[in-house]
Amino acid sequence: MKLTVGDKSQDNPTKENIEEAVEAARRGGDDVIGLEAGEEGYLEALHEGEGHFSLGYGDRTGRFETAEPVDARTATSVLVKYNSGDASWRRDCRLLPAEKSPSGRKRIGSEPPVWAIVLVAVAFFAVPLLWMLPDSWKEGWLSEIGPVWLVAGPITVMLVAMLAHKLMQVRRAAAWPQAAGRITRSEVAARHRQRSDRPTELINEPAIEYEFTANGTKYTGTRISIGEDSGGANTEATLARYPLGATVMVYYDPADPGNCVLEREVPKGMSKGCLAILGVLAVLGYGIYRFGGPALTFLEARMGEDSSHIFLIAGGAGLFLLMLFIGSRKSAKQGRNWPSVRGKIVQSGTESYRERVNHRSVVRYAPVVEYAYAVNGHDYRSRQIRPLAVQMGHSQAGAEKIAARYPEGSEVEVHYDPANPGNAALEKPKAPWFLLVLALICFGVAVYVSGVLG
Numbered sequence: 138m139k140l141t142v143g144d145k146s147q148d149n150p151t152k153e154n155i156e157e158a159v160e161a162a163r164r165g166g167d168d169v170i171g172l173e174a175g176e177e178g179y180l181e182a183l184h185e186g187e188g189h190f191s192l193g194y195g196d197r198t199g200r201f202e203t204a205e206p207v208d209a210r211t212a213t214s215v216l217v218k219y220n221s222g223d224a225s226w227r228r229d230c231r232l233l234p235a236e237k238s239p240s241g242r243k244r245i246g247s248e249p250p251v252w253a254i255v256l257v258a259v260a261f262f263a264v265p266l267l268w269m270l271p272d273s274w275k276e277g278w279l280s281e282i283g284p285v286w287l288v289a290g291p292i293t294v295m296l297v298a299m300l301a302h303k304l305m306q307v308r309r310a311a312a313w314p315q316a317a318g319r320i321t322r323s324e325v326a327a328r329h330r331q332r333s334d335r336p337t338e339l340i341n342e343p344a345i346e347y348e349f350t351a352n353g354t355k356y357t358g359t360r361i362s363i364g365e366d367s368g369g370a371n372t373e374a375t376l377a378r379y380p381l382g383a384t385v386m387v388y389y390d391p392a393d394p395g396n397c398v399l400e401r402e403v404p405k406g407m408s409k410g411c412l413a414i415l416g417v418l419a420v421l422g423y424g425i426y427r428f429g430g431p432a433l434t435f436l437e438a439r440m441g442e443d444s445s446h447i448f449l450i451a452g453g454a455g456l457f458l459l460m461l462f463i464g465s466r467k468s469a470k471q472g473r474n475w476p477s478v479r480g481k482i483v484q485s486g487t488e489s490y491r492e493r494v495n496h497r498s499v500v501r502y503a504p505v506v507e508y509a510y511a512v513n514g515h516d517y518r519s520r521q522i523r524p525l526a527v528q529m530g531h532s533q534a535g536a537e538k539i540a541a542r543y544p545e546g547s548e549v550e551v552h553y554d555p556a557n558p559g560n561a562a563l564e565k566p567k568a569p570w571f572l573l574v575l576a577l578i579c580f581g582v583a584v585y586v587s588g589v590l591g
Contacts, residue, residue, distance in 0.1 A: 318349030336503035341559030455579030480510030
């Protein structure tokens with residue numbers, strides 16, 4: 138094994154050498170750390186800033202990369218295990234095939250194509266551009282479809298583009314040959330997703346890997362289907378469908394066998410879900426088109442232009458908040474009956490992130506309480522302290538106070554959703570009564586501006 142840091146290399150590196158290299162990169166040293174195992178492959182870590190690293194792995198079957206950057210601790214663990222020949226390093230991160238194949242063709246993936254992005258962008262900016270047309274046009278058809286398009290247009294274009302993209306991938310994969318394969322990994326993987334303006338999220342996903350042989354060469358695949366398996370309630374079902382050691386049929390691109398899937402049909406429920414949403418948008422759009430104009434004219438005649446607009450905004454916001462409260466209260470009631478298991482705190486501390494407030498960037502802090510637990514023989518992780526709680530920023534002292542209640546290494550009682558064990562919490566949920574209060578305030582404003590009170 139050879140360790141490469143920048144332009145320097147070292148044979149037979151030790152654990153301490155790797156730890157020093159990661160720490161140096163984190164503090165601003167060389168950004169790239171690599172481990173080379175000759176013809177067997179290589180593993181590299183690229184420092185992305187703020188102590189997070191992107192990992193890349195390559196062998197004869199192609200190149201694989203982490204979907205999201207990992208923290209310095211995880212990067213160190215992965216590099217150390219790979220250096221020592223411990224195959225469990227794969228469990229510490231989820232590597233996905235690189236989007237580009239060795240031949241330069243784009244692989245099956247979740248990233249939208251350029252044409253779809255352009256269509257959605259045009260849909261969002263279409264109405265402002267249309268309002269630049271002559272007034273005679275705007276007084277006719279544009280004045281009628283403008284409000285409808287603002288509500289349903291961009292979402293409709295986005296859904297149609299997404300469905301069309303997946304159907305094109307399905308058609309492309311329909312001609313792929315198949316080969317017998319074997320499941321080599323079937324477990325739950327915890328993926329950390331970090332955004333600059335929000336605390337780090339932890340997502341439990343099914344981690345499936347399989348091996349198959351094509352054209353005399355052994356390949357490894359990780360993608361399950363044309364659609365993206367984002368975990369959630371599907372995790373247990375996916376793991377049961379592909380248990381460790383099971384024989385499966387693998388569909389692969391003959392020009393790039395590393396581009397492969399286990400399921401090449403349209404994802405179950407995707408078409409129905411998109412059509413259902415489009416149906417709702419069609420009904421909503423027709424309602425606005427058919428009744429929106431007369432209703433607004435009636436309200437303006439009764440209340441005045443300004444008061445009628447406030448009435449509609451406050452009433453709509455109140456209705457939305459009331460529906461949100463009813464749904465949240467029902468979920469909270471179910472959450473209080475969740476079963477529980479024993480878990481262990483694996484990380485306790487705080488993290489900072491920047492939030493935009495009044496056009497200014499403000500530093501906020503969030504408690505980091507990560508715990509591990511097992512359900513149905515599968516290992517899960519979570520950072521949720523209380524379900525249905527609104528994520529709010531804290532002062533550093535406030536975040537530290539919350540994290541101090543759960544010291545690292547301590548045992549805790551974990552409450553989990555039996556239909557989705559990846560959804561867990563350390564505390565039982567409370568009904569969000571503040572949503573009801575906000576809804577009543579909005580309704581009060583709507584009643585006040587309507588003039589009903591005299």
